[in-house]
Amino acid sequence: MEELRQVWESLDREGRQFFFTTYGDIAHLLYVQVDETMLQALIQFWNPGYRCFTLNGKDLMPTVEEYSELLRIPNVNEGRVYTKPEGACNRFVALSQLAGRSTQWAEKLFSKKGGSLCFPWYGIVKRAHTYPDSYKKAHLLAVAIYGLVLFPRTLSHIDVAIFEVFNQFQFGISPIPMILAETFLSLNACRQLEGRFRGCAPLLYVWIKSHF
Numbered sequence: 001m002e003e004l005r006q007v008w009e010s011l012d013r014e015g016r017q018f019f020f021t022t023y024g025d026i027a028h029l030l031y032v033q034v035d036e037t038m039l040q041a042l043i044q045f046w047n048p049g050y051r052c053f054t055l056n057g058k059d060l061m062p063t064v065e066e067y068s069e070l071l072r073i074p075n076v077n078e079g080r081v082y083t084k085p086e087g088a089c090n091r092f093v094a095l096s097q098l099a100g101r102s103t104q105w106a107e108k109l110f111s112k113k114g115g116s117l118c119f120p121w122y123g124i125v126k127r128a129h130t131y132p133d134s135y136k137k138a139h140l141l142a143v144a145i146y147g148l149v150l151f152p153r154t155l156s157h158i159d160v161a162i163f164e165v166f167n168q169f170q171f172g173i174s175p176i177p178m179i180l181a182e183t184f185l186s187l188n189a190c191r192q193l194e195g196r197f198r199g200c201a202p203l204l205y206v207w208i209k210s211h212f
Contacts, residue, residue: 001030001149003125003129004030004125004141004144004145004148004149005030005031006129007125007128007129007137007140007141007144008027008030008141010129010137011134011137011138011141012134014134015134015135015137015138016138018134018135018138019138019141019142020074021074022074022138022142023073023138023142023145024071024072024073024074025070025071025072025073026071026073026142026145026146026149026150027141027145029145029149029150029200029202029203029206030145030149030202032202032203032205032206034201034202034205035205036201038205039197039201039204039205039208040197042208043187043190043191043197044191046187046188046190046191047059048187048188048191048192051184051187051188060211062180062183062204062207063180064176064177064180066207066210067176067179067180067203067207068174068176070203070206070207070210071176071179071203073174073175073176091106091110091117091160091163092106092107092110093106094163094166094167095109095119095143095160095163098136098139098140098143099123099124099127099136099140100127100131100133100136101127106119109123110160113153113154113157114153114154116153116154116159116160116161117159117160118153118154118157118158118159118160119157119158119160120156120157120158121144121147121148121156121157121158122156124140124143124144124147124158125140125144127140128140128141128144142166143158143162143166144158146158146162146165146166147159147162149200149202150175150179150182150200150203151165151179151182151200152198152199152200153198165178179200179203182199182200183199183200183203183204185199186198186199187199
């Protein structure tokens with residue numbers, strides 16, 4: 001998180017404005033100090049059957065509208081629904097274009113981790129640190145935030161499935177429903193399997209604090 005914050009802070013004013021108008025206010029998640037004890041305590045009140053928190057006899061759950069307000073992702077049509085594309089995008093080409101490197105460079109980064117095809121985050125962050133183009137740097141930072149913060153999977157690695165999310169931006173489709181669905185799935189798994197919450201902890205923490 002510290003290295004991602006350094007990349008964000010290295011962006012000039014124009015680069016930050018481009019990032020905000022393209023990807024919304026997702027960079028603020030890098031600065032959220034999550035109280036893990038509070039979050040773990042809250043998860044004990046999650047009801048997997050009804051997909052809501054039950055607190056003092058009242059049901060409470062994050063909604064698309066609330067997450068949309070917290071992230072403020074622009075240029076999306078709320079009426080458009082995300083669908084997985086029939087023809088999967090070429091992940092190697094997508095990553096190489098964002099990083100300004102060859103497809104051979106991208107192919108060497110990919111490996112199987114936890115049953116998913118991933119690439120290590122340090123290659124992206126290192127590239128973002130040194131990239132002179134603010135726009136390219138903003139794109140790489142967005143990839144890192146999506147892969148490490150909004151959709152965390154394997155430790156220190158980014159799941160290639162995030163490129164399908166990025167592919168939807170050109171159609172004006174909001175990623176909020178996917179982020180919310182991941183939150184519900186992670187909460188259910190955490191309660192039923194007594195594991196660790198694997199969704200976007202900073203966003204869930206900001207959401208619950210906005211209610212208390």
